Amino acid sequence: MRMRPTLSWTPTEDLPPATTDLEPVVAALNTGGVLVLSGAGISTESGIPDYRGEGGSLGRHTPMTYQDFTADPRARRRYWARSHLGWRTFGRARPNAGHRAVAAFARRGLLSGVITQNVDGLHQAAGSETVTELHGSLARVVCLSCGAFSPRHELARRLEEANAGFEPVAAGINPDGDADLTDEQVGDFRVMPCAICGGILKPDVVFFGETVPPQRVEHCRELVRGATSLLVLGSSLTVMSGLRFVRQAAQAEKPVLIINRDPTRGDPHAVTRVALTLGAALSTVADRLNIPVDGQATAGN
Secondary structure, eight states: OOOOOOOOOOOOSOOOOOBOOOHHHHHHHHHOOEEEEEOGGGSGGGTOOOSSSTTOGGGTOOOOBHHHHHHOHHHHHHHHHHHHHHHHHHHHOOOOHHHHHHHHHHHTTOEEEEEEOOOSOHHHHTTOOSEEETTEEEEEEEETTTOOEEEHHHHHHHHHHHTTTOOOOOSOBOTTSOBOOOHHHHTTOOOOOOTTTOOOEEEEEOOBTSOOOHHHHHHHHHHHHHOSEEEEESOOOOSHHHHHHHHHHHHTTOOEEEEOSSOOTTGGGOSEEEOSOHHHHHHHHHHHTTOOOOOOOOOOO
């Protein structure tokens, strides 16, 4: 029997209380060397929902797993039909105040780097340059047979040509770019093979049930080792892929600070959790540090 990935987390212990005091975050950034770890919550103000927050998509949607995608052609058809539609929404998304504030902190030299669990490319669109995409990017596609990479917009063009008139109305869009469609709406959607070898194409993202490449994990661990503190933005830290870096920082006695409206699995390791909306919170932090935040967002994907 195939096991499903861990999708939810319920607190099993008394967690430290949250606060609305941003001074510890201001102080950490003033010191410099801050490593940012961001999650889906930083992109909600750009119109991309998160998984687990209020109104999160897990209440109606189970993300595609690597095992289902590789084993079942019908699952791949459903995924690519839904993802093709969702890609249009991702392509229209623009960085919000939270992304722009992170980029402003980086320009001022206060950050040692950015690790994002998101696959939407909005940190880079806002101007952040040293971004490690822990779970990959929807803007790239990889062939599971020959390993060739190609731009997502190129596959989107091929899918448009092969599925002329495919214009279903989705019930919602999810953080992984997967739109909510019924099997009837998916219909006989045509999936495109690799243009080089005819193999199976997959977005260059880490699906649930798939592991993050070891070299990428080690790079992130090195970033934690070199940071003075870790600032978590908009992540519940439910899955180990992000939580392990919080634990590493705490074990090294590096301050962990979290801005997330809801409790997180990393709260026991944090010196503070600020329960505020990210865009407003990070804009306030920038104001207190006298750092201008560029209001002009560039194109997304």
